[in-house]
Amino acid sequence: MPDLLTKLPFQGTVECLLLNPDRKSGLEKQMVQESRLLFSGIEGDCHGGLTRKSDSRMLKQFKRGTLVRNARQLSILSTEELAEVANAMGILHVKPDWVGANLVTRGIPDLTLLPPSTRLQFPSGAMIVVDIENLPCRYPADIIEKHHPEQTAGFVKAAKHKRGVVGWVEAEGTIRKGDAITIWVPPLRPYPHA
Template sequence: MSELLSKASFQGTVAMLLANPDREAGLEKQERDDLMLRFEGPEGDCHGGLTRKSDVRMIKQFKRGTEVRNARQLSILSEEELAEVAAKMGIQAVKPEWVGANIVTRGIPDLTLLPPSTRLQFPSGAMITIDIENLPCRYPADIIKSHNPDQKLGFVAAARNKRGVVGWVEAEGLIRSGDPITVWIPPQRIYAHG
């Protein structure tokens, strides 16, 4: 597949890195200077692991709790889209730590609309494969609301097509805040038999 990927005409930058080793502590994550990506996911983050238990997102395919491949090792959002969501909500900011981000990018246009199988490559050789859009849900909505009780629009409505993407580690390596991101786009076509 990788020989079919095309290098994007733009390059992004790592604006922020975050992790949280304790799932019980909640969705909020803490900023870090670097993040080691292993095949199991980002070191020191509770969403890592080669596998995970299926949840409500997969209820049509699997009984809840079925062990499945973890294609949600990382949550990737963009500074630009977070600012757009905050503006729609009528608040100053939607902070990445409130919405469970691991990587916040700068300079990748319409990050949330990147097609599945897009690759994000970093100077160390680390590479992430994008699985799918991360749909907005109530967990970050509750956190945002707790910080902004006077918001004008809810997160789920404001973040539609702006919530970022999830993915998994395809090649290991260290990523640092400020690193350039090379974007590799797969061939795009419409499947008309859905």
């Protein structure tokens, strides 16, 4: 069977890495120089785990609190899209630690539009599978408003299709600030019955 993924002709770069070991301390995360990717997610991050409880994003499929596969082990954003969101909000910047990012990239155009099942591969052999777009929500909006009460547009509206993606670990390894990111995309075709 042929490999169905296509390697893109450019690479991204790991701009920064963040984690938060305690979900109770809030959405904000701290920057680190490297992260160890395990099958359960980023070592030491509160969003890790092979499973999680379903939440408001899944109410059409499951009763809230149903145990499901954790396809939201980490949140990936781009410096370019964060700058676009800040510009749309009329503020100087939106820091990645305000919006719950684990991995911030540079050089991947329209990161949020990467299709599901895209693979992000790192020099160590670590691989992340993109699950889906991470929709903007009120939690980071509240944090940004604390830092920038003068904003001219809300985060939820400004970050539409620019909030990054969530994903899960397919191959373990260490990722470091400055690492190259190789991007593998699946075949793109519309589903005519949707």
